[in-house]
Amino acid sequence: MEKFEKLTGIAAPLPLINVDTDMIIPKQFLKTIKRSGLGVNLFDEMRYDDDGKEIPDFVLNKPQYRETEILVAGDNFGCGSSREHAPWAIKDFGIRCVIAPSFADIFFNNCFKNGILPIALPQEQIDVLMKDAEKGSNARMIVDLENQTVTTSDGEVFSFEVDQFKKHCLLEGLDDIGLTMEKAAAIDTFEAQAANARPWV
């Protein structure tokens, strides 16, 4: 997995609540058997019209947001299906960090597995970041995972919480499966006990 340490980049404002995974990547793009190449279809239905032409008003289509690396959004971001295609599309577009008041559970976990940092902050702070993001390419936001801070282009600093294990994995770019495989002995022991206690499983 790609490491995430510190990111200085353009943030795009997406002031919608309940952005669901169907919005992030509509199901017609789930038919791939690969992880890559989904970025062009990120937010497809908001981004393109029926003829496949870009809708100029949509934030990521605006010239100043083409290089977006951070997304600032409303409550309950990523609700809906478990499709990991959502973070794959976000990552493939080039976005490495999503900041919102709250996230849906499965999406939140999926982000960490793909080198994306989801940050939950109180609404008042999101309001400030949303304003900052509206400045487009004139502004750069800084996300520092080591120190757990987000800094606006004006230098205002907000601290965020992050699960320490997930932080460690992101900072080091660690593969979960490899880490768990190191616990193979514990899994073997558990399985042996379970086979006794619940043989019907």
Add this chain to the structure above:
Amino acid sequence: MSAKTLYDKIWDAHLVHEADDGTSLLYIDRHLVHEVTSPQAFEGLRMAGRNVRKPENTIAVPDHNVPTTPDRVDGIKNAESRIQVEALDKNAKDFGIHYYPVNDVRQGIVHIVGPEQGWTLPGMTVVCGDSHTATHGAFGALAHGIGTSEVEHVLATQTLIQTKSKNMKVEITGQLRPGVTAKDITLSVIGKTGTAGGTGYVIEYCGEAIRSLSMEGRMTVCNMAIEGGARAGLIAPDEVTFEYIKGRPHAPKGAQWEAAMAWWKTLYSDDDAHWDKVITIKGEEIAPVVTWGTSPEDVLPITGTVPSPSDFEGGKIGAAQRALEYMGLEPGQNLSDIEIDTVFIGSCTNGRIEDLRAAAAILKGKKIKDGLRAMVVPGSGLVRAQAEEEGLADIFKEAGFEWRLAGCSMCLAMNPDQLSPGERCAATSNRNFEGRQGRGGRTHLMSPQMAAAAAVTGRLTDVREMM
């Protein structure tokens, strides 16, 4: 020993390792797999030279992509869908996991097949790369959706890295009124808590109204726990559960059954267990409901009117505005005046035999409104066969419904069954998101009875008027 909730008990029984910061390794008893979220996971295994640790506890079935028209026996026409299904065929074979291919009578929606075949049992941990895995919670199993990286993790290690959720109790007291169903319970709960109300929690549904539900109804309730944001929904197993499981192909038999029963009977929340959040709803007060917007929380009794954005606060004002525009609705409009183009009965929420019986009971001897498109898609080949045997298929066909083969169908627009822009659908599925059933399609969620009633009148209809 301190008092525990059902969730605590299942969690503790599956804990392989817990780090100081609470990060836990949880053992997974059953892993269900479908064609959309698994190809990259199997690919990952191959690339790393890893194997499936417990192929005997891994069950795969194609459902999302498969067409539901009879011509599917000749192969899937859409190339991308075909490739995904073929990839699953191959992965199932290469890794030696249980498989129900497209043309097997047992094929169907993964969350219907699992319980039907007796794979889902009380006290288990069940995962699947699909958010509606919550369905299996109806058996008192801890069941939830995972992403593809986690699918790969479970395939390789039979475990999942988790942090424990909080405990939430949703109690539905008393009895439901006639015309009110499990679907109305689960939609009403989301209407009350919101789509993020359950975030961070595992919900246990309890109370007399829940106890009185069949297994089918309980699955409907748990299915939509995820729509309320919860990691999982649970219902403590009881005689209804045991009765449903007994004799299923993969259910324990003989002495194993007795041993299992002894443990299953301990699977309930202790009286003095701690709850982080409690919600109580009176069963008598639940009405037949429909959704008006583009979020499952946009729920109102069918007797209501379309709300105005000004009825809401905060971010919901803009969301409601956007939803009304997308849905083509005006504030103040009677919900029961909303005319529909299409009716879809099916999905892992309401594609079981009892759902078909309930819809058929309304449709018996009636015809659908002229010009309407209506389809019934049984949740599995076995549900379909049973419905044919009981004469339900004839009732649907005579009423003017298409009688389809099993699959996810119009629940999500990944197969040929889709809405066109502006097309309005009365659906028994679980998501009314923008574009969920097809780009520009408009979805109203409801129970099978309500969908059947809407098919007859051509508009959203209070089923109680037809009973």
